[in-house]
Amino acid sequence: MKRKFDHPAPAAGEELSGPRYWRSLDELAATPGFRAQLEREFPEGASELNGFDRRNFMKLMAASFALGGVGLTGCRRPEKFILPYGKSVEGVIPGLPSYFATAMPIRKSAIPLLAETHQGRPTKLEGNPSYEPNGGAASLAAQASVLDLYDPDRAKAHTKGGVVLKAEEVSALLAAVAQKYAATQGAGLAILADESSSPTRARLVRELRAKLPRMVWSEYEPVQDEPPLAAAQAVFGAAVKPVYHFGKAKRILSIDADFLQSEAGGIAHIRGFSKGRRVTKKGDAMNRLYVAESALSLTGSMADHRLRVATSHVLALTAKLVATAYPAAESAMAPFAQGLAVDGKWIEACVADLMAHRGASVVVAGSHLPAEIHALVYGLNTVLGAIGETVTFVQAESAPGTSTLSDLAAAIKGGSVKTLFVLGGNPVYNAPADLDWSALQKSVPEVIRLGYHVDETSSLNPAATTHLAAAHYLESWGDARTHDGTVVPVQPMIQPLFGGLSQIEVLARLAGEQNVDPYALVSATIIPLAGAGAKSDKVMARFLHDGLLAGSAYRTVDVRYDTAGVQRLFGAAQPLPKLGASNLEVRFVADAKVDDGRFANNGWLQECPEPITKISWDNAILVSPKLGKELGIDPKGSLLQVARKETAEFYMGKENARVFELSVGGRRIRGPVHIQPGLADYTVVVPLGYGRTVSGRVGKGAGFSAYPLRTSAALHFVTGAKLADTGTRMFLANTQEHWSMEGRDIIREANFEPAAKPDGNSYQENPGYVRSIGMESHSPTILGEYGEKMSPQDRATKIPRGNSLYQTPAFDGHNQWGMSIDLNTCVGCNACVVACQAENNIPIVGKDQVLRGREMHWIRLDRYYSSGTIDAEAFGGAGNVELPSDPQVSLQPMTCVHCELAPCETVCPVNATVHDEEGINTMAYNRCIGTRYCANNCPYKVRRFNFFDWNQRSLDSLYMGPASEYGMPELLKMAKNPEVSVRMRGVMEKCTYCVQRVQNAKIQHKAKLMQRNQGAPISLEEIRVPDGAFKVACEQTCPAGAIVFGNILDPKSAVSQAKAREQDYAVLGYLNVRPRTTYSGKLRNPNPKMPDFNPLPFSRVEYSRKNEPAGHGHETKGDHKPAKKAPSHGSSLGAPKTGGLS
Amino acid sequence: MAHAEHSSPAHPLLQEVRPAELPRAVLVENNRSFNWITEKICGIIEGKTPTWWWICFVLACFVASFTVAGITYLVATGVGVWGHANPVNWAWDIVNFVFWIGIGHAGTLISAILCLLRQKWRTSINRAAEAMTIFAVVCAAIFPVFHVGRVWFAWYLFPIPNSNAIWQNFRSPLEWDVFAVSTYGTVSVLFWYVGLIPDLAVLRDRFFAAGNRLRATLYGLFALGWRGSNRHWSNYEMAYLILAGISTPLVLSVHTIVSFDFAVSLLPGWHTTIFPPYFVAGAIFSGFGMVLTLMLPLRAVYKLEDLITQYHIDCMCKITLATGTIVGYAYGMEFFIAWYGANPYEGFAFVNRAFGHYAWAYWIMISCNVITPQFFWFKAVRENTALVWVLSIFVNVGMWFERFVIIVTSLARDFLPSSWGYYSPSIVEIFTFFGTFGVFSVLFLLFIRFLPVMPMAELKAVTPQADVHGGHGNAKH
C-alpha cells in the first residue's frame, strides 16, 4: 500500500522538541507534547501490538501514569492501558504495517525505497520495486539508514552559541539573513553544500542566486562516485555521464573501478552483472570479468582474471590497452605506456576477448581516476562498439557557476565572506588538508550550519556558530534523482522528531518563498516536470504512490568521439613512479560501510564487518603480504603448522595489529596495519570515514581519519608515502580469524569453460560437478536408494529414513519452506546482513564484544581466499606457511540452514528449539534456558547467544551488571520491529526464516481465501501461499537476487527451480542433517588464452591436494598438474605472473 | 590369621576369601582389639578441635567464598562475564563439571565395586571415599546449574506439569545428565548414610555416657535407634550389598552419560564411540588420584598407618597405573580411528589437538596422564608416600586438562574455518573454579571433624578376633 501520507501541521512538532523528549516519562506525561506524541506514536490499539518494545513502553507509561496519579496499580498485577486515538487516522489499521514510497538521497543519486511503518514508526526500508533498474533491492547503507532516524545522539534542537532556538526564532533568523544580504545582492554570503540531485533544491538555488547574484554557492563531496565530467566534455564536447548496462555485457573490463559497490548506481550494476553471471542450466551464457586494480574491491573479488596494478600505473595500463585495441593510436600511446611492467600477453588476450565480443563488451574506469584515463576508456568503448549498447551517455545535471571548495576557501581567505552557510557535509572533518579549513571557517564571523549531528563542523567554534538540526530524509519532504535521472520522492514517514529542517526548507526561507511548507515546495517542482496539462493533485498522488516520476530519466544523447579532444587533455607523458617500500602509493577509498564518514554514528554499519577485510568498528592501513614481510610483520603460526597461517597476528583470538605511522609529504597519520592479500604489492589502502572526533557514542573513536593526508592535488591516490612502526599495537575486531577453506568442500567451484585440453572438470563438461566433490561423492547416499528415487516434494514431507535407525515423523504442513543461495551471483555486498538486523531486532554488541567473538548477526558472509598452495600433508608443511599474495576470493552467505534432521534440536534439553510442521527450525526464546549446547552442536556455527542484556544495558557498562542503568533509550525502542520479540540475556537466537513474515503471509492469504470462496472447499494448492507473495528480509534486499526463498512443495516455485539446478548442493551434506537451505556452486569463467589461466579454481586445487594428495581424484584429473608442483610456489599454479609489480 | 572353614553365600560380607591375585595382606596392623578401633576413630571426633583444623577451615571458607562471589556476579550480570564466545560455547564450566564428577567416581567405586569384588582392604578408606564422592558431586553440580543463561528457569529441566503444557526433550544427553547426576548424588548419599548408622549409634552412646546430651541426641536422631541387633544386621547386610550392587552400574552409567554429552554430538573430536569406556577409565583414574591426595595427609595427621596400610596405598597406586594406561591407550586409539576413518574433518580435529593452538594443553595432558602413572611400576615409588602424593596431584591436573582438551580444542576449530576461534578464560571463571576446592575442603573438614572417618563396624568385622572360631584369641588391649 502506497499513498500520500497525511501530515499534521508542523506546529504540533514543536511541542515535542528535543530535550523534553528525554525527560522521565512521568514528567513527560504532563506535557501536551506527550499527548501529541501518543497520538502520533500510539494510534488506535497500537498498544495491543505484541512487540516486546511496545509492551515495555506501555509498562513504563502505565508506571508513569501511576506516578502522575492518572492510573491505579492493580493488586494482582500492574494495570496496563490501551490508548486509542481520539480521532481515527484514515487508512491506518492497527497491527498492519503501512508501506510508503520514499528515497534515500546520496550525492548525485538516490536509492528509491519503500518504508515499512508501524503506526507511524518507520522500522524497515526496502527497495522500491517500481524502479526497474534496482528491482526492489537496496544497498547496505540504505538498509541501515533507518537507524540514523532514531540515533539518540542526533542533534535534538536548533542552537545558537549553545542557546536553544525555537522554530519561529529560526525562521526569523533566516529571514533576517535573507534581508541583510538582499541589500548587498548576496555579497558576503556564501553557502557550502554537499552534492544533491534534488530538482527542488536545484530550483531553489537558481531562484536564490537570481535574487542574490553575488552570493557564493559552492558544493563539496570528499568522495567521487561519478566520473569527472571534464573527460566527457573533452572527448564528446558535452557534459554527459555514462550509464552502464552490465546486463547486456558478455565481457567486462574494470580498470580500477569498484562498480559493484562504491560507484554510483551500484545496485543497478550488481543487478545487471548478476543477470549476465547467472547460470541456471547447461547452455546458459556467462559473462567474464577482467579487473585491473590496486586495492582488492568487491568487484575484484568477483573477477575471473585479476591484475594487480598500482593506481598510479593505471594510466600506462589504459594507454597500453588502447594501443592494443586501436593500433592507430599506438604511437600516440607509446610514451604513456612507457615502463609498464605488465605481462603483454595478459593485455593482448584480454583485448582480443573484448574485441571478439564487440557490442557486448564494456570497459569501466573508476571515478577516482583522472580525466585522461576516462577519456581513453571512452575511446576504448567506442572501439568496442559499446556505446549505445552496454553503455549509454546521458545528459548530466550541471549547475554552471557552482564553485568548488577551493574557490570558496580563496573567497574566505580574501575576507569577502561574512556569513557562511554549511548545508550538510562536514568540511572541518573531511576537507583537503592543504586548505586548513578549520582556520578558514573560524575566520568567518557568522557560520550557520544545517547538520544532522553536532559534528566537527558545528562544534568548531560554538560561540559563533548557529546549528540548525537537520531532518532525516524519513521525516522530511523532498525529492531526488536516481543515478539514471529518474525523479523520486523523498516522503516523510513521521513528523520531525526534533523539529529538524531540510535543506530545501532552509533555502526556501532564504529565498524568501511565501509558502515554505516543504510539500508545497516539492510539488511546485514536480508538477511542471510532469509536463503541461497534468492535473497537479493527480500528478503528486501518482508520484508518491509509484515512488517515481515515470519517464523522467535523463535524456540519452548519442555522442561522437573526438580524438582531438583527447590530445587537449593530455600533457607530456610523466615517467611512471618507481614504487617500493620507501616510495609507497597510498589509495584513499570510501569505506564500504561508513562511506566518507557520514554514517560513522550508525551502529549497524559500524558493527557490520567490512566485506573483504572482515574488520568491524575500525578501519586499517591495508598492506600487501609482500610489503608486510618487508615491514617485518610476520605472523607466527602454531606449533606445527596444521592449518594455513593467519595473515594477521592474533593474541588470544583477537587480531593484535601493529600501529604504523603513514607519512607522505610531511603529513602523517597513525593506524593499525592489516595484511590484505590481493593488493598491488606497494599500494597501501586507507579507507576514509573513520576517526571522527566529534560524533555520537557509536562513531567517536572508531578507527583513524585518513583525511589529514589528502590534499586538493591528490584526493584519491598519492605516491611517495612511507610506513614506520610506532612499536605500539591495537586490537582489531576481525570477525573472521581464519581466511582459508583448508581444502574443504564448503564452497564448491568449477570453471565455466573447458580448458584448452578438456579434463572433464568444467561446468560445460560436468554440470553436476558439485556432486563429484566432498564426502558425499564417495560415500553411500544419505537418502538411501529409496529416498533418491523420491521427488523433492516427497523428500520434503516424508523425510526418507535413508540408512538411519530412526524414521522421522512426516512434515505435514501445507507449505514446506526452503532457501537456495546462488554463490555464483552473490557479490558479498552485505546488504542482507543489515536487512536481517533491521527486520529481526538484532542488537549490536560493540567492538569489545565483537573482539571476543560475540557478534549477533544472524546471517554472515564468509570470505575465503584460495591460492592453490596448501600443504598436501596433514600438517607441518611449507605450503601452509605461505600467505597468498594474489588469491581467488570465494564468498558465502551463511545463516541457519534449517536442517530437517537438526542436530541443535536433538541436544536441547528443554525443547526450546524444535521443528515446525513446515520445516522451519524454530526457536522459542521464552523456553530457552541457555545451555548453549545447540550452538556447540551446530556444524555451521550460526547460532548466536545473548551473553549480556544487549538491548537493555548500554554497551560500555555490560560488565557492571545490575550496577548499570537498565532499559533502552525510547528512540531505539521506536526502531524495533513489533513483529519480532526482543531477546533478553541468556537466550539463544538465530535465523528463523523470517517466521513473522511467513506467518503473516499465511494468515493474510487464508483470510483472503475464506472471504473469496465463501464456504466453497479450499484445495491444497489454494491453501499454499502463492510463490512470491512475500519475501524474507535478506532475499528481498539482495541486489544480485542470489537468495531465493519459498515453498518447495510447489514444483513451480522459484526456490524449487533453483534447487533443481545441477549445481545445487548442501554444505556439509555428508553429515546427513539435510539442510533446507542449499547452495548453487560457484563458477569462474577464466579465459583459456590468458597467461594466468588455471584449469581449476584454486579452491578446487586445494581441495584435491587435501583429499586426493596423490591426485587420484576421480573427475579431477586436472589436479595432477598443480598437485605435482612444489607446494611453495603459488604463482606456478597460474597465479598472475604479472602480479606484484611495483 | 583367620580362616574360613565354611562359606555360605548368604553372608558374603562376612566371608573372607583370598583373591589369588592379591597377597593375603594384614588389613589392620598390630592385631588391634575392637575397643582400640573404637577409641581410635571416635577419639578423632571426641577430642578437642585441633588448631590446624581451625586454620584449614578458615582458609577453606575463604577460598570457597570465591565461588560464591563468582557465581553471584555471574547470575547478576550474564554468562558474558566468562570467556565463552562463539564458537566455544562450553569451556571451563563443563570442564570443571566433568572433572569433579570424575573425581567423585572413585568413592563409589571403592565402596561399591570393591565391596562386590570382596576387596576387604576397601574398609578403611571407603567411608572417606564416599564422603569425597558426595562433596565432589556437590562441586560438580554447581557448574551445569549456573552455566545456563537463565538459571532462574532451570526448573524447566524437570518434568513438572505447567500451564505451558510443554515437556522436556528426552533425546538430549543434557537431560539424561539431569537424571544421571541427581540419581547419582541421591544414591551416594543414601549409601553413605546407611553405612554410617551403626557408627552413629556408637557415637550416640559414647556421648551419652560422657554426659553430652546435645550431641548424643543429634547423633541419636540419625542413628535411628540402632541397637546392633543381629536380626537387624542380617537385613542391613543384605540392603548394603544391594546398594553396592546397584551403585556399580550407576557409577559406570553416570560417566557414560556424561561422555554422551560429547559422543552424541556430531562435532569432530566429540563424536566418537570410544568415549564411554574412556571416560569411565578416566574417572576412576582421577578418582583414585584424588583419594590418594586426600587420604595420605589424613593418614599422616591422624596416625592411621595401622588402618591405611602400605598395602592399601599399593593397591591404589596399581589401580591408578592400570586406569592411567587405559586412558593412554584411548588417546592413541582416537588418533588411529581419526586416521583410519579417512574423514578430513575428524583427521584435522585430532592433528589440531596435538599440534594446533592448544598443543600446550594437549602435551600437559599426555605427560600427566600417560607418563606420570608409569612411575607406579616401581615398588620404591609406591612405598615413598610423599612421592605418591605428588604424583597423585599430577594425575588430578592431567585429568582436568584432558577435559579441557576434549571440549575446547574440538569447539575452537570445527567444520567451517570461517568460524574458527580461540578461547581464553576470564578471571571470573578462574576464581570460581579455584573456589570449588574451598567448597570441597570445607565439607571434607566438617566431615572428618564430626563423623567417623572410617567404618568402625566394618573394620572390626575384618579383624581376626571377629571370626566365630576365635583365630588369634585374645587381642592385647
Place this chain on the structure above:
Amino acid sequence: MSKLFPKSANRLPLQIVVYLVVLAGIATAGVTYYMTPKYARVGYAPLQPVPFSHAKHVQEVGLDCRYCHSNVDKSGHSNVPSSQTCMNCHSIIKANSPLLAPVRESYANNTAVPWVWIHQTPDYAYFNHAAHVNRGVSCVECHGKVNEMDTVTHTQPLSMSFCLDCHRDPASRIRKPGDVFNLNSARLVEQGEAGAKAAEKFKHDWKLMPPQSCSGCHR
C-alpha cells in the same frame, strides 16, 4: 542408666512423615493455583474510565462486534475504537451525560481514553485475531459472552495449554462463519450429529490445521 529418648520418640518419625506429606500437598496445591494464569487472570474485571456496557450496546442497541472493533477480521489484533467511533452516536444520544465526559474530552482535544487493558497475552506470544475469526473461531471462545457483560471480565485463562486445547482439536470449537460474531450461537459440534459432521467437513474442506509447534505463536 536413664534413656536418651522417651518412649514417645518412637512415634516421632511417623509423625514427621505425615506432616511432610500434608505440607507438600498444600504447597503443591497452592503453587498450582496461584501460579496458573487462571488465577492471575480469570475474573479480572477492572474499573474502566467510562462504564461502557457491552450488554447494553449489543443486546439493546444491537451493534455488531465489528462496528467498534472494526479491524478484527483484517488485522492481527482487534482494535479498541477511537473516541470518534463513540461520538458517532453519542454526539446525539446522551450527548452530555457526565459518564461520557472522558470520551467527549478525548474527542475534543484528540487525546486517548486510558482504557484498562484486560485480555493480555504475554509479550512473546503472537495471537492473531484475523487468523481466528476468519476461520470459524468465534470471539466467545476466548472472551466469553462479552455480549452479556456490563463490565468486561476475563473469563478464560488464555494460557498456552488453553490455546493448545483448541489447536489440537479445532473441530470441536469452530462455528459457521456466519456465527463467528454471534456470541449466542452454538459451536457446530453442539448442534447434534449434523453439526459434528459439518465441523469435520469444515475442518477438511478448509484445510484447518492449527499449528502446534512454536513458530505458530512465538517469533
Place this chain on the structure above:
Amino acid sequence: MSAQPYGLIATFDDVPSLYHAAESVRDAGYRNWDCITPFPVHGLDKAMGLRRSIVPRISLAGGITGFLTGMSLIWWTGAVDYKLIVGGKPYFSPMFAFPVAYELTILFTAFATIIGMFVLNGLPMHYHPVLKYDQIRRGMDDTFFIVIEARDPRFNLENTKALLARAGGKAITELEA
C-alpha cells in the same frame, strides 16, 4: 521390680562364646530373642536360625517400577501429550528413552531397598528397652549380648537365666520394659 520385665540380657566377651551361646538358645527353641553385636558377626544368623532376608524382593519391585516409570514418562510426554518433531527423531523410541529409564530404575531400587530394610527392622525406633541397659554402650563397641524377651512363650525367668548362664553368659540382668 513389679512389672513384667522386657526380658533378660546376658553379656559375652568374645565372638566364639556368643556364637555357641546363640546356638544353645536356638536349640532351646526360643523365638523372641536376639543377639546384640558391635558388628555383623559372620555365621551368627545361622547360629540364630534366621531365614534369608527378603530385602532383595522389595528392591526388585522398586527397580521394575522405576524402569516402567521412566519409559512411560518419556512415551507419554513425547508421543502422547505433546508431539514435537525434534531433530527428526521419532516421537518415542526406547533407544533415547533408555538412559533416563535406567537411572530411574536405580533410583527407585535404592529407595525401595533402604525403606524396605528399615521397615523390616522396625527402624527408626529411638526408644527401646535394650537401649536402656547401662552396659549397652559396650555392645556398640566390643562386647556381645544375648537378649531373650519375656513375651517368648518359653520364657521363664529362672529357666531362661539358667540357660544363659549355662551358655556362658555373664552379668545376666533383667531389662525393664
